Amino acid sequence: MTMSWADDDVADWTSRTFRPTRANYVPPHLRSNNLASSDSSSVLFSDGSSAGYHLKRSGSREFGRPGRGRWGNRRRVAREPNPFDVADKFAELKVAEEETLGNGDGINFDAYEDIPVDTSGSDVPSPVKTFAEIDLVNVLNENIKRCKYVKPTPVQRHAIPIAIAGRDLMACAQTGSGKTAAFCFPIISGIIKNQLHKEQQMPLRGSRTTYPHALILSPTRELSCQIHDEAKKFSYETGVKVAVAYGGAPINHQIREMDRGVDILVATPGRLVDLIERAKVSLRMIKYLALDEADRMLDMGFEPQIRKIVEQMDMPPPGERQTMLFSATFPNEIQRLASDFLSNYIFLAVGRVGSSTDLIEQRVEFVLEMDKRSYLMDLLHGQRANGIHGKQSLTLVFVETKRRADALENWLSKNGFPATAIHGDKVQVERERALRSFKSGNTPIMVATDVAARGLDIPHVAHVINFDLPKDIDDYVHRIGRTGRAGKSGIATAFFNEGNQPLSKALSELMREANQEVPEWLTKYAGRSLYSGASGRGRKYGGARFGGHDYRREASSRGGNYHSSTYGTSSGVAPASSYTASAHGYGFEHGPIVASGWD
Numbered sequence: 001m002t003m004s005w006a007d008d009d010v011a012d013w014t015s016r017t018f019r020p021t022r023a024n025y026v027p028p029h030l031r032s033n034n035l036a037s038s039d040s041s042s043v044l045f046s047d048g049s050s051a052g053y054h055l056k057r058s059g060s061r062e063f064g065r066p067g068r069g070r071w072g073n074r075r076r077v078a079r080e081p082n083p084f085d086v087a088d089k090f091a092e093l094k095v096a097e098e099e100t101l102g103n104g105d106g107i108n109f110d111a112y113e114d115i116p117v118d119t120s121g122s123d124v125p126s127p128v129k130t131f132a133e134i135d136l137v138n139v140l141n142e143n144i145k146r147c148k149y150v151k152p153t154p155v156q157r158h159a160i161p162i163a164i165a166g167r168d169l170m171a172c173a174q175t176g177s178g179k180t181a182a183f184c185f186p187i188i189s190g191i192i193k194n195q196l197h198k199e200q201q202m203p204l205r206g207s208r209t210t211y212p213h214a215l216i217l218s219p220t221r222e223l224s225c226q227i228h229d230e231a232k233k234f235s236y237e238t239g240v241k242v243a244v245a246y247g248g249a250p251i252n253h254q255i256r257e258m259d260r261g262v263d264i265l266v267a268t269p270g271r272l273v274d275l276i277e278r279a280k281v282s283l284r285m286i287k288y289l290a291l292d293e294a295d296r297m298l299d300m301g302f303e304p305q306i307r308k309i310v311e312q313m314d315m316p317p318p319g320e321r322q323t324m325l326f327s328a329t330f331p332n333e334i335q336r337l338a339s340d341f342l343s344n345y346i347f348l349a350v351g352r353v354g355s356s357t358d359l360i361e362q363r364v365e366f367v368l369e370m371d372k373r374s375y376l377m378d379l380l381h382g383q384r385a386n387g388i389h390g391k392q393s394l395t396l397v398f399v400e401t402k403r404r405a406d407a408l409e410n411w412l413s414k415n416g417f418p419a420t421a422i423h424g425d426k427v428q429v430e431r432e433r434a435l436r437s438f439k440s441g442n443t444p445i446m447v448a449t450d451v452a453a454r455g456l457d458i459p460h461v462a463h464v465i466n467f468d469l470p471k472d473i474d475d476y477v478h479r480i481g482r483t484g485r486a487g488k489s490g491i492a493t494a495f496f497n498e499g500n501q502p503l504s505k506a507l508s509e510l511m512r513e514a515n516q517e518v519p520e521w522l523t524k525y526a527g528r529s530l531y532s533g534a535s536g537r538g539r540k541y542g543g544a545r546f547g548g549h550d551y552r553r554e555a556s557s558r559g560g561n562y563h564s565s566t567y568g569t570s571s572g573v574a575p576a577s578s579y580t581a582s583a584h585g586y587g588f589e590h591g592p593i594v595a596s597g598w599d
Ligand SMILES: Nc1ncnc2c1ncn2[C@@H]1O[C@H](COP(=O)(O)OP(=O)(O)OP(=O)(O)O)[C@@H](O)[C@H]1O
Pocket: 069, 070, 107, 148, 149, 150, 151, 152, 153, 156, 173, 174, 175, 176, 177, 178, 179, 180, 181, 327, 328, 454, 455, 456, 457, 481, 482, 485, 486
């Protein structure tokens, strides 16, 4: 395809306007706070060579606050009886009292206040403003305080009351907005309230099969470990036993863990099936099922396995168990498919479905394939020249293939930038080593495939670089979501060239929706795009993606009885909303879904 206008225009425009000079590059997370006082600043390059970074609501943003409370760096040990006993982890924590929130200390909740919230379904429980309003058990409330979670995030305000009321839920909320706690708290609270952790294991123990009450599935090993760590923290001194099972690690160790009894099992699908087939785990007593990154779990790569686990392995059916699906993205065709697993569920969208948070400043640079390495070098030199390189400032670089990940890692290391790489061809020990080395700042650059795109909550990731853009816009949303988390700002830079043309429309729409400045040349590409948006999964954009809502609405326009509520702000009080059409029986076809480039 010839694109005469683009070849000249784009290259020229790019080199003139976007190429940063080396010395002056200042990622936003490390700019001094006084920059935040101007309302609309072009601050990426202090010489102004890259204009267009408007710090919206900049006064309310938080820049590079070190030492926020997380256990992300925690070294995993086989048995850690007291996760709160780790003095150096407490040292990392800063006490965030309620009155200081929004003032630069603690999580910056102001950043989330104007996010529209959309709920639909029958008898939607009202949202809350504080954790105290929710009927959580005391011991869990204590742990929430230990975690310095002073206020619930918007998704937690809405999702936790829904889940505590026993309702099935499909929840969509932006990356880094606290979805993990939104499904963990109701599960832990429910197990304790119903005394499930005290009763069930005893009579069944002799069988050497464990009968967890809750199953949390996630697509990657690292994410399962992370959820396990979180759930253990939240369950501290509750008596609720949490275990993790994932592939690539010795199964015998995991079997021994199962033998000790498990209330909440966090797992990747493959290893779980293995454990079930060995009769080490039975799903017969499952009361709670949560799918994190649910759209990924139900796309073509995983769906058969998930269906097998949920429908053919003794798990109680929808209605008897409570099912919660969470993700930052939820394409319509996956919503349809997911409804097979749900009963009379509530749909919750905090922000538009599949949108990215405007805490992330998105830049797109036109970079020819052959220039990518030198352009990356420019960026990294710029960061280093400004003293921005190391433990407090991690850079995550996404590439399309495992081979490219290894090659780029080697090249960066040889050129004086300590880097590591993570991808699906590495053995698990190497993957964990890479992640540890990155988190600790020993190698402040990590080159990754999409295996690291979802869910990972790594403190201090300040810059995500899409060295190769993904084919699917939702993958882009998840990738850039590794920065700009929990109210902190971050930056995402994408290298775009003709090969990414199919993504141009969806990308420019996404950026515009997140109040980002869209380069003129990208708008031109988008205008010429044959696609309404790129999707490796055969998805059509326009209607589905930016409709940003419960797919059942479309069905209702064909005759269902459907009501929904939209809140202008997340702090609004919920009127009851109702949905009375069946989630099942619409006869939807699942359509062609092509697996994306997952490891
Ligand atoms: N109420 C809260 N107060 C303070 N911090 C919170 C609160 N809830 C969650 N966090 C922190 O916010 C960070 C992001 O949370 P989490 O990893 O659950 O996001 P997520 O929505 O699941 O993101 P992703 O879509 O990328 O998976 C975590 O470090 C978590 O500890």
